[in-house]
Amino acid sequence: xxxPPRITLLVLDVDGVLTDGTILLGGHGDSxxxxxxxxxxxxxxxxxxxxxxxxxxxxxxxxxxxxxxxxLRIERIWQGVRDKGAAFDEILGHYGLxxxxxxxxxxxxxxxAMLRRAGLSACPSDAAPDVQRMVDLVLPQRGGHGAxxxxxxxxxxxxxxxxALVERLT
Numbered sequence: 411x412x413x414p415p416r417i418t419l420l421v422l423d424v425d426g427v428l429t430d431g432t433i434l435l436g437g438h439g440d441s442x443x444x445x446x447x448x449x450x451x452x453x454x455x456x457x458x459x460x461x462x463x464x465x466x467x468x469x470x471x472x473x474x475x476x477x478x479x480x481x482l483r484i485e486r487i488w489q490g491v492r493d494k495g496a497a498f499d500e501i502l503g504h505y506g507l508x509x510x511x512x513x514x515x516x517x518x519x520x521x522x523a524m525l526r527r528a529g530l531s532a533c534p535s536d537a538a539p540d541v542q543r544m545v546d547l548v549l550p551q552r553g554g555h556g557a558x559x560x561x562x563x564x565x566x567x568x569x570x571x572x573x574a575l576v577e578r579l580t
Contacts, residue, residue, distance in 0.1 A: 417513045417529055417565055419505055420457060421498065422558060424468035424475055426517035427534060430554030433470070444474040445554060453559030454482050456575045460566060463505060467497050469520060495523030515561055517541060517553050532561050 425431050428450060434443040454464055464484050468475060471489035479487045486504060491497045494516075502509060514521070514528035517537040525531040525545055532547040534557035542548050547564065551557040566572040 416511050418462050419501075419507055419512045420454075420462070420464040420558075420561070421501060421512050421514045421524060421528070422464065422466050423494075423516040423518075423521050424466050425470060426537070426553040427515050428466070428478070428554065428558060430552065431517070432554075442470075442472040442474055444472075444478075446478050447554055447556050447559070449556040450554075450558040451478075451482060453556075453562035454484075456566065456572075457562045458483060459578070460571055460575055465501055465505075467491055467494055467501070467524065469494075493523070494520050495527075498524040498527060513561065513565060515558060530565070532564075533557075 422428060425433065428446055429444045435441070457464060464482070466475060466479060466484065466487040468489050469491055475487065475489060488497045488501065509527040510529040512528050513530040513532060514524045515532045516525050517533050519538060519540060521541065522544065525541065530547065531545040532549060533541045533545045534549055534551060534553035536552040549557045549560040551560050563572060566575065
């Protein structure tokens with residue numbers, strides 16, 4: 411599949427995409443621990459350095475996601491979302507974009523409303539079968555194990571931007 415050149419915003423689910431979907435709760439249930447892959451973070455930094463935006467959309471809410479977004483200099487995230495289709499509309503309004511300008515990565519049924527409308531829809535290799543059947547791109551990596559980096563690399567290589575961004579790092 412050729413990547414549409416108009417993608418300027420990544421919309422990412424968190425659990426199962428940026429993480430492997432495991433949720434570790436503290437002893438009293440008041441804290442939550444999530445593991446994020448460094449390659450995903452590096453890929454998102456390259457995406458940002460190329461001049462593009464990223465946001466997170468998650469059904470859960472917690473400090474770990476907020477912290478990761480701050481570390482990656484992501485301006486706005488959507489947490490505690492029950493209706494991801496409605497959140498997607500809000501995201502499009504916030505960024506002033508058409509759905510065709512977005513790449514959405516999700517892994518499970520609640521993500522379908524966003525994935526169906528995206529300019530480019532993608533999922534990790536361990537996404538739910540219903541999601542895998544309907545997306546444009548199934549990445550070879552599992553969620554939380556570099557799938558987001560794979561998506562970023564796919565888009566930027568498809569545009570011929572990847573090599574120059576990597577060269578700036580050396």
